[in-house]
Amino acid sequence: MSIRRMTAAAVAALALSLSACGSGGGSGGGGETTEDLTLGTGGTSGTYYPLGGELATIFEENVDGVTVNYVESGASAENLGKIYQGEWQLGFTQSDTANNAVKGELEDLDGTKIDNVAWIASMYPEAAHIIVREDSGIESVKDLKGKKVAVGDAGSGTRAISDAILDAAGIAESDYTPEITDFGASTDMLADKQIDATIFVVGTPVAGLTQLAATTDVKLLGLDEKTTSAIEENTGAESYDISTDAYDFLDEDVPTVSVFASLVASTDQVSEDTAYGLTKALFEHTGDVTLDVGKSITKDTAMLGIGEVPMHPGAKKYYDEEGIDLP
Known part of the structure; x- marks a missing residue:
C-alpha cells in the first residue's frame, strides 16, 4: 500500500492543542475506532520522522486493513495533544512526557490529564x-x-x-x-x-x-x-x-x-484488535527497520519508562501471549 505523507505545524504547543477541549481534564476527542491511522512523529531532522515512515510501512504491510499516515510534528507533547483531541491515533513520545501527561503534570495545562492515551511499547533510549x-x-x-x-x-x-x-x-x-x-x-x-x-x-x-x-x-x-x-x-x-x-x-x-522513545495509541480510536496487530508487527519486523535504533526495539525492553501510563488492551494481549512480565 502507498503511504500518504502529510506535514503538521511543528510549532504547536500542547496547550494550544488542548485549547479546543478546555483545560479542566475530562475526556479527549473521542470518536469511533478506525483503521485509517495518523502517526505523529517529530521534526524531519530527528529520529522520530524517518522511523515513523519505516513503521508506517511495516504496519500497512502486516496489519490487515490498516493505513498509516505519518506526519511531521513538534514531537512528544504535540503528539499527545493531537491524540487527546481525536485528530491523530498514534504518536511517538518521550516516556517522561507521557507520564507527566497522564498525571496532569505538564506545565501550563492547569492539571489537564491526558486520559485517552495508552502504552504500546518502549522502543529505544x-x-x-x-x-x-x-x-x-x-x-x-x-x-x-x-x-x-x-x-x-x-x-x-x-x-x-x-x-x-x-x-x-x-x-x-x-x-x-x-x-x-x-x-x-x-x-x-x-x-x-x-x-x-x-x-x-x-x-x-x-x-x-x-x-x-x-x-x-x-x-x-x-x-x-x-x-x-x-x-x-x-x-x-x-x-x-x-x-x-x-x-x-x-x-x-x-x-x-x-529517556525512552515510546509508541502510544488512542484508547478511543484504536481498537484492541488493531493495537494487538500493531504491537505484534512492531516486534516481529524490527529487522525491517534500517535505522540504527531498530537494534534497540525488543519486546524484552518494551516496558522501560512506562511508569503510570496505562497499557493498551491490545498491546497487553500480545505481551501476555509472549510471556512478557507487565508492571
Whole structure:
C-alpha cells in the first residue's frame, strides 16, 4: 500500500492543542475506532520522522486493513495533544512526557490529564545531546550562562529535558536566551553562529548531528554526576553514556541523561484488535527497520519508562501471549 505523507505545524504547543477541549481534564476527542491511522512523529531532522515512515510501512504491510499516515510534528507533547483531541491515533513520545501527561503534570495545562492515551511499547533510549562548536570556548553546561541556546521545539519533550539540564546546572531562564526551534533548524543556526549551543533529546546516533559534524567542528558537552543526579530527581530521565563510536568526532564516552522513545495509541480510536496487530508487527519486523535504533526495539525492553501510563488492551494481549512480565 502507498503511504500518504502529510506535514503538521511543528510549532504547536500542547496547550494550544488542548485549547479546543478546555483545560479542566475530562475526556479527549473521542470518536469511533478506525483503521485509517495518523502517526505523529517529530521534526524531519530527528529520529522520530524517518522511523515513523519505516513503521508506517511495516504496519500497512502486516496489519490487515490498516493505513498509516505519518506526519511531521513538534514531537512528544504535540503528539499527545493531537491524540487527546481525536485528530491523530498514534504518536511517538518521550516516556517522561507521557507520564507527566497522564498525571496532569505538564506545565501550563492547569492539571489537564491526558486520559485517552495508552502504552504500546518502549522502543529505544533517547539521549540528551548538548552540542556546541569546537571553537566556542564552552567547556561545560555552566558555560551556557549568558549564551543563546536552542532548547527544542514548542511542546516537545526536548524542551522539558533542556529546562531540567539548565536548571540543574544553576542556569535560570533569565540567565540565557532560549531559541525555540526544531533540531534541523538549530544545527543550521549553530553552523552559522546564530546560536551558541543546541540541546536535543534524540536516539543515538542521529543523522542531523553526523551531517553537521561533516561541515562544522563540534563537540558534545558531558554532564557531571551532581548535575545528572539533580536531573534524575526532577524528571523521568536516567543517566546514560553516549558511546564513543556513535560519532566520528568523539574520542571518549559522553555522560548525559536519557529517556525512552515510546509508541502510544488512542484508547478511543484504536481498537484492541488493531493495537494487538500493531504491537505484534512492531516486534516481529524490527529487522525491517534500517535505522540504527531498530537494534534497540525488543519486546524484552518494551516496558522501560512506562511508569503510570496505562497499557493498551491490545498491546497487553500480545505481551501476555509472549510471556512478557507487565508492571
